[in-house]
Amino acid sequence: MPGPESRLIQPDVFVELTSPFRAELLAHCYRMTGSAHDAEDLVQETMLRAWRAHSGFEERSSLRTWLHRIATNACLNAIERGPARRVLPAGLGQASDVLSPLELGGPEVTWLQPISDTRLGDPAASAISRENVRLAFIASLQHLLPRQRAILILRDVLAWPAAEVADLLDTTTAAVNAALLRARRSVADADPGRDELTEPDDPTVLALLDQYAAAFERADIAALTELLHADAQVQMPPHTTWFRGRDQIVGFFESRVTEADHVKMVPIRANGQPAYATYLLAAPGRYRANSIHLPSCRDGRIESIIAFLDPSLFAGFDLPETWPGLSDMRGRIRT
Template sequence: MTVAPVDERHEAYRADLLAHCYRMLGSFDEAEDLVQETLVRAWRASDRYDPQRASLRTWLHRIATNACLTALEGRARRPLPSGLGPAGDDPQVPLVPRLDVPWLQPFPDARLGDPADTVAARSGVRLALVAALQLLPPRQRAVLVLREVLQLPAAEVAQILDGTVASVNSGLQRARATLRDAGLTVDDLQEPSDPGERAVVEKYLAAFEAADVAGLTRLLADDVVLEMPPVPLWLRGRAHYREFIDRVFAMRGTGWRLLPVRANGSTALAAYAPDPATGGVRAHSLQVFDVAGGLVRRCVTFADPAVLDRFDVPASRRR
């Protein structure tokens, strides 16, 4: 296979561009493809780059943003289950995947590179933020990401989008209004993770592996949310969460093993379900947590073992 040429100066921005394309698309897989396309386009156009007109980062983001806008033409948004309808009221309903929905995908923090050590880089890919961006039309999405997440000046954003400062400011106001109408603000969506997040998730891990449903329930906020794409069902409240976990252990057995990973700026767990055929455990799902006040307030469980392929974890383990 022939490897497309890439300029080393451009390659240094790969992680930055990957996070940007992910925010725009809501798909890690598509973001990887668009970054590669961006770098190839940049290599082919490198003789036309004028450092007097724009920084290299701005120029690359212009190519990436326009590639994303083209890719988004005619595309459906990528939601989480909570973006499709009201919460369910029966944790015992059949769990039927919706394979026709282009679900939001998780982002492995390891792919952020060196910036993964900064709060800004991690907060910029939080699930709540990326899910909220899906509410916006593509161009407004681009304006909000470039201005509020990447903190670029309005003049640079206008240059990236081939628009005017006035159109950028107007688009940003409309984007903020849309989020505000949905009860969301960018500051809330980008809030840093709880300082005690890791300790809470470690307690959750221990309770889950021990099938200690009572102990696990004590770690949940009263209004905790549980989502399980590609299953469209989502649940709200500690009682529903507890009933669902009871159901999981009844269906799949106990003896699960969980492996800490980092996803979307949060502590996450790769979950391995008991495998009667081998006596070990096999990759089952990825659980991404939102922790506040020392309690789990949201768990998005990506119930598709394929998502774990992006996190460099084994497909199976011994108990």
């Protein structure tokens, strides 16, 4: 009698069947965990589980739905084992004074991560998917309990029926609907400016961001001051220190952004929006990976800058750690 292994679908056939869903599964796992690295691992785990269980797939639902069920359970198990919540500095306390020293978060702090658009199958092609990978939205999801998070994502992002969500989570439709209402309120409270941000690919926004990058490279504090919104904020994980207000931010920039051509800003895309990979001068003509910048705009000014000071993130954007010819790449990375 054939053993269980003989009933496994051939790997190449399985890859052909499931590869169309890989990017959206990655986006789903990223929304659940807030970590690009964990999301990649969870998609791998999902695919392995699905391959092993494929002989038992009864096609009572679509393959897409079945894979999302497996991925959701994998995410919930991972969150139970690891950090339940990833944060940005503004989620840890009040804004700092410009004279405050930069303080690093301790081992108890687990940071939210950005994710490359190329990993997500170009969310910029869809207004809905772009909105649902926006960093502020991902951060707001982290305020929810894991099952609440799953309910909101399955209902409001993937548009699953409440009964199907209830079946997955082994609960009632009424409980799903009640949890969804609470989750929506919590997300709205955590992300109050969701409807006020400017469309990230608006030509005026792109021009504004180009001015921002050029001013940063020139260390032009006057130009940066003009570009900032009066209520702007700057966050720099893994530092818990963050600043709110144009004057505070300019004071910080004056002490840090001091030399022209010391920084190079390479345009990329992250979380469905334009972003920058920043490189710092390490030797004449040679720059080293420093941070991933996600600037957001409102009212014709830059309202938020989140700079992830973690060079290890560059690998997830297919970017090198060092780069001697950055000027040749300008305009070829952001699509």
